[in-house]
Amino acid sequence: MNVTVTTAQPGEFQKITEVWEASVRATHHFISEDDINFFRPLVRDTYLAAVELRCARDKEGDILGFVGVAEAKIEMLFVAPAHFGQGIGTLLLRHAIDSLGATLVDVNEQNSRAAGFYEHHGFGTIGRSPLDGAGRPYPLLHMRLRSGAGAPA
Numbered sequence: 001m002n003v004t005v006t007t008a009q010p011g012e013f014q015k016i017t018e019v020w021e022a023s024v025r026a027t028h029h030f031i032s033e034d035d036i037n038f039f040r041p042l043v044r045d046t047y048l049a050a051v052e053l054r055c056a057r058d059k060e061g062d063i064l065g066f067v068g069v070a071e072a073k074i075e076m077l078f079v080a081p082a083h084f085g086q087g088i089g090t091l092l093l094r095h096a097i098d099s100l101g102a103t104l105v106d107v108n109e110q111n112s113r114a115a116g117f118y119e120h121h122g123f124g125t126i127g128r129s130p131l132d133g134a135g136r137p138y139p140l141l142h143m144r145l146r147s148g149a150g151a152p153a
Helices: 010-027 033-051 086-097 112-118
Strands: 004-007 052-057 063-070 074-078 103-108 123-129 140-145
Touching: 004 086, 010 033, 010 052, 010 074, 033 063, 033 074, 052 074, 052 086, 063 086, 074 086, 086 112, 103 112, 112 123, 112 140
Parallel strands: 074 103
Antiparallel strands: 004 052, 052 063, 063 074, 103 140, 123 140
């Protein structure tokens, strides 16, 4: 698959939010419908504009996934469910580390698949919070890229 990583444009925020929602529905079974409805406008209207936002695109330019980084922290990394297991997440993570200087990430504790993904790519848990960034009861694991783990996998 021919995939490139490019900068997202504000006019794409609705489509990116659709990718976010599909990915959350496929992976975040612990989040309620009310929570998805709460977060959807925040993602679209606030969170996406607050990060360095990059999209993985196929040769037609369709968005397969995205990553957002702010102050060396991966604030979001989501892949469209149809493209799980195809290396899109790894491509976006490598871009975040190598091009955007990311060394930190917070992961929902209940999302063991995501925590394992980051561990596989050299991140280690350095702390835990009982609530997410919005004050909701979704514990977060705070992770940091281990020294020497920045080389391509």
